[in-house]
Amino acid sequence: MERIPILKMGDLLLVTIQVDMHDRLAMTLQDDLTSRIVKDRARGVLIDISALDIVDSFIGRMISNTAAMARVLDARTVLVGMQPAVAITLVELGLTLHGVQTALNVEKGVALLQRQAD
């Protein structure tokens, strides 16, 4: 099961990260996601991290890079479901999720993307 599923919802794609990320899995996700953005003509990508207790610099960079790849394919990325402890750690460690918007949950993320598309 070394693949993170990408779910299509209208013209958005939803990725739920539940497992420990490592180099190869991150690269597979970026390959799959960029292919799917083109194939499904997606306008936005939602990345749900509600299952993650820890976001370290590796995951942070992976998310930023994925968002940058999506952006050059004309899709916006919203990170949703961040746990309070993760938000605290990100700020305390001085990690920034460059170029990534955040929203409280999937619903608010969808609303954010829809507002920006109007």
Place this chain on the structure above:
Amino acid sequence: MERIPILKMGDLLLVTIQVDMHDRLAMTLQDDLTSRIVKDRARGVLIDISALDIVDSFIGRMISNTAAMARVLDARTVLVGMQPAVAITLVELGLTLHGVQTALNVEKGVALLQRQAD
């Protein structure tokens, strides 16, 4: 990360199964899901298994039981994203997903639940 996230989308809940299921994880999922159905007043549950290469009798029973629990709480369950190989194995092994509807993907699952609510 021993918890499968449950995402709310309108009055539906979405569960993406990506990791190997074991007893305790399945029980945690059933606890979480039943609580969330009540708390969020969910009308339907979508269980995505597109990341699963294998569905054995344990997972099959877990899904059936989860659907039965949802049903007594007045929520319908739709299993989505089944891989072709899984469909073949299920039929060849004679496993039935009792009381569970299936749909090709999340979008079709949402449409199925909305049709039934009308």
